[in-house]
Amino acid sequence: DGGITQSPKYLFRKEGQNVTLSCEQNLNHDAMYWYRQDPGQGLRLIYYSQIVNDFQKGDIAEGYSVSREKKESFPLTVTSAQKNPTAFYLCASMWGAKDNEQFFGPGTRLTVL
Amino acid sequence: GDSVTQMEGPVTLSEEAFLTINCTYTATGYPSLFWYVQYPGEGLQLLLKATKADDKGSNKGFEATYRKETTSFHLEKGSVQVSDSAVYFCALSPNNRKLIWGLGTSLAVNP
Numbered sequence: 001d002g003g004i005t006q007s008p009k010y011l012f013r014k015e016g017q018n019v020t021l022s023c024e025q026n027l028n029h030d031a032m033y034w035y036r037q038d039p040g041q042g043l044r045l046i047y048y049s050q051i052v053n054d055f056q057k058g059d060i061a062e063g064y065s066v067s068r069e070k071k072e073s074f075p076l077t078v079t080s081a082q083k084n085p086t087a088f089y090l091c092a093s094m095w096g097a098k099d100n101e102q103f104f105g106p107g108t109r110l111t112v113l
Numbered sequence: 114g115d116s117v118t119q120m121e122g123p124v125t126l127s128e129e130a131f132l133t134i135n136c137t138y139t140a141t142g143y144p145s146l147f148w149y150v151q152y153p154g155e156g157l158q159l160l161l162k163a164t165k166a167d168d169k170g171s172n173k174g175f176e177a178t179y180r181k182e183t184t185s186f187h188l189e190k191g192s193v194q195v196s197d198s199a200v201y202f203c204a205l206s207p208n209n210r211k212l213i214w215g216l217g218t219s220l221a222v223n224p
Contacts, residue, residue, distance in 0.1 A: 042216040104156035
């Protein structure tokens with residue numbers, strides 16, 4: 001079955017540690033996205049990539065980094081510079097033009113202790 | 114800039130009640146419009162979409178019509194079920210691959 005996988009579902013880290021969230025898709029989509037979701041704030045775009053080896057900052061990129069070495073993979077690193085990293089992180093992918101939908105993974109809930 | 118405004122929740126209804134969740138937008142050009150649904154602890158799923166003015170998107174009993182004259186895309190369902198309890202997001206896609214999101218509206222349906 002085609003889809004997007006995110007792992008792990010729940011992640012706990014100590015303050016000051018970097019952590020990498022995995023996102024893999026087998027939909028052959030060019031574009032991939034990382035969102036952060038906090039209660040009452042909807043979805044905020046962290047980074048997105050429209051093609052391999054290229055990515056752009058979203059609205060809240062500070063304290064995060066990404067890479068796009070393969071079409072199917074778009075890992076997100078939450079660095080120690082991110083002041084409030086505890087949140088629900090969603091990865092999405094999309095093919096083609098603006099009329100198409102974004103497909104979402106199940107999300108990773110990160111808790112920094 | 115482009116933006117989406119949704120009615121604030123939470124919305125609480127009894128089973129079989131009529132649902133309306135308002136969504137208005139500001140955008141230049143001719144964006145596509147979407148409704149997504151998020152069940153507790155899960156990612157988002159596309160519920161319906163409309164790509165041009167006067168289009169009606171529909172799915173699972175939900176409907177929304179792209180009204181350019183009122184810049185609206187209100188979500189409606191004639192008879193809600195307990196299983197419809199979720200958070201609903203309105204979004205627009207301008208002439209690029211980024212989506213502009215509303216803040217979401219939480220719906221709780223009681224038996």
